[in-house]
Amino acid sequence: MAFLKRTDTGGMPVYLMLMHIKIALTASLLSISGLPALAEQPTATPSPERTRELIHLVRQDCGSCHGLTLRGGLGPALLPENLRNQSPTGLKYTILLGRPGTAMPPWQPFLNEAEAEWIVGQLLNGFPEESP
Amino acid sequence: MILKALRYGWLLAAFWSMLAGAAEPALQGTGDLGIIIERSAGRVAIVDTSRNAILGRVGNLGDLSHASAVFSRDQRYAYLFGRDGGLSKVDLLRKVVEKRIVQSGNSIGGAISQNGRLIAVANYKPGGLKIFAADSLDLLADLPAAYGDGKRSKVVGIADLPGQRFIYSLFDADQIWIADLSDLKAPRVEKFPDIGRAPYDGLVTPDGRYYLAGLFGEDGIAMLDTWQPQAGVQRILANYGRGEQPLPVYKMPHLRGWAVAGHQVYLPAIGRHEVLVADTVNWRETARIPVRGQPVFVIARPDGRQVWVNFAFPNNGFVQIIDTLTRQVIHTLEPGKAVLHLEFTPRGEAVWVSARDDNKVLIYDTARFAKIAELSLENPSGIFFTARAQRIGF
Numbered sequence A: 001m002a003f004l005k006r007t008d009t010g011g012m013p014v015y016l017m018l019m020h021i022k023i024a025l026t027a028s029l030l031s032i033s034g035l036p037a038l039a040e041q042p043t044a045t046p047s048p049e050r051t052r053e054l055i056h057l058v059r060q061d062c063g064s065c066h067g068l069t070l071r072g073g074l075g076p077a078l079l080p081e082n083l084r085n086q087s088p089t090g091l092k093y094t095i096l097l098g099r100p101g102t103a104m105p106p107w108q109p110f111l112n113e114a115e116a117e118w119i120v121g122q123l124l125n126g127f128p129e130e131s132p
Numbered sequence B: 001m002i003l004k005a006l007r008y009g010w011l012l013a014a015f016w017s018m019l020a021g022a023a024e025p026a027l028q029g030t031g032d033l034g035i036i037i038e039r040s041a042g043r044v045a046i047v048d049t050s051r052n053a054i055l056g057r058v059g060n061l062g063d064l065s066h067a068s069a070v071f072s073r074d075q076r077y078a079y080l081f082g083r084d085g086g087l088s089k090v091d092l093l094r095k096v097v098e099k100r101i102v103q104s105g106n107s108i109g110g111a112i113s114q115n116g117r118l119i120a121v122a123n124y125k126p127g128g129l130k131i132f133a134a135d136s137l138d139l140l141a142d143l144p145a146a147y148g149d150g151k152r153s154k155v156v157g158i159a160d161l162p163g164q165r166f167i168y169s170l171f172d173a174d175q176i177w178i179a180d181l182s183d184l185k186a187p188r189v190e191k192f193p194d195i196g197r198a199p200y201d202g203l204v205t206p207d208g209r210y211y212l213a214g215l216f217g218e219d220g221i222a223m224l225d226t227w228q229p230q231a232g233v234q235r236i237l238a239n240y241g242r243g244e245q246p247l248p249v250y251k252m253p254h255l256r257g258w259a260v261a262g263h264q265v266y267l268p269a270i271g272r273h274e275v276l277v278a279d280t281v282n283w284r285e286t287a288r289i290p291v292r293g294q295p296v297f298v299i300a301r302p303d304g305r306q307v308w309v310n311f312a313f314p315n316n317g318f319v320q321i322i323d324t325l326t327r328q329v330i331h332t333l334e335p336g337k338a339v340l341h342l343e344f345t346p347r348g349e350a351v352w353v354s355a356r357d358d359n360k361v362l363i364y365d366t367a368r369f370a371k372i373a374e375l376s377l378e379n380p381s382g383i384f385f386t387a388r389a390q391r392i393g394f
Helices: A014-032 A048-066 A088-097 A113-124 B002-023 B386-390
Strands: B033-038 B043-048 B053-058 B068-071 B077-081 B086-091 B096-102 B106-112 B118-125 B127-133 B139-144 B155-161 B165-170 B175-180 B188-192 B199-204 B210-215 B221-225 B233-236 B264-268 B274-279 B285-290 B295-300 B306-311 B319-323 B328-333 B339-344 B350-355 B360-365 B370-376 B380-385
Touching: A048 A113, A088 A113, B033 B350, B068 B106, B068 B380, B068 B386, B077 B106, B086 B106, B106 B155, B118 B155, B127 B155, B127 B165, B127 B175, B155 B210, B165 B199, B210 B264, B264 B295, B274 B295, B285 B328, B295 B339, B306 B339, B350 B380, B360 B380, B380 B386
Parallel strands: B155 B199, B339 B380
Antiparallel strands: B033 B043, B033 B380, B043 B053, B068 B077, B077 B086, B086 B096, B106 B118, B118 B127, B127 B139, B155 B165, B165 B175, B175 B188, B199 B210, B210 B221, B221 B233, B264 B274, B274 B285, B295 B306, B306 B319, B319 B328, B339 B350, B350 B360, B360 B370
């Protein structure tokens, strides 16, 4: 995709940028010291109510760009076979911090780390449908 | 014997009238009909804007997230473009799918030609334009959006132009193309490169003259005067974000459903809580109107006196109304959760608003901003009325 000037900084506040750097450093320190990476730790499961909200958010709002069925749109497809070769930690921070230089915005204002981690886990296993 | 014959004849007559009744439904026009997408259910509701009612539903239409529709010029058929590449022709009177094909892996929308005979579909995967016969949905032309080293771009912002032409933008290739289908045996494509980075949607003005492509990758809007294409693509509103930090964009704005009111065009500012206003004579910025969130649809009431705006997540519960004389927000509505789209009745006395997460469509009186009616629908998104059939760019 063309390099997009608008999101050179990802439309990202400076504190998020700093946090990104800090998290990246922490992650690499952890892997150097042989400690388990964040995504490999057991994921806290959100409450049933929050789970419903998260499924709705992913299907409907992420779906604006990635498609309701997550088969892709202006954004790439998010099916297990599309994500298999990516690191879960990387995917989590893509969700939280966005991807500078693309249309992917940071979702951190609406999600905490555990929730992003839960979403990544679900995406890798085939994301659940919304219950009617 | 006579009695028996009488009874038999009576039955026959009753049977005959039943048959005739089935073959000839009550006479009805279609100028006040429309469809509403029930995106998760893969279904559309056929609605009547005179009676504020749902007349029926047509289902099995595939993945309708981001679905849109155009109408045949007799306003009887809706052509529905589904995310999954589905192209469906729906008969509004008989309430059936007349024909359905899956013509690509991923599509974003389409348009109908000036003479009503061609349907063009803009595809993401594989990137390009496909042209179908409006009556049979037979493929007539395939125009890949090829650029660079064998790459194919996603196609966005398609609109019809006079003369069996379609204009569209290449998201990945930063180009505007015009496909001329006046000779179906030899379609011609005119290409305008380097229009600005990442065009995300486009519109033509009501007269079919100017094409505007919104840019995601940089400030400003690419504008082509299709009456004088030799003058090339110009950049307008180039300074609207200069020196300011744009906000993250949680939903791309939509440009079709232009808001041209008088000599002014109202456009969503991407990454900003603003509606931009430009003069359609000299294309200079004339105002910026602060609004409640990042605009998604900015649509003029048919008379141009009001412009209605809905917003991206997380401000998608609001709708604001701008008075085009004072260029100020004069009213804010909270119709429901996740307002995705709005559509005016043909002359604008009412507007229909879809609230996806509340499973309803609300109908407002545009003079008093009072709610007239509310309809129950499952995750409603796009609303399309048949009056679109008679408008260039719809």
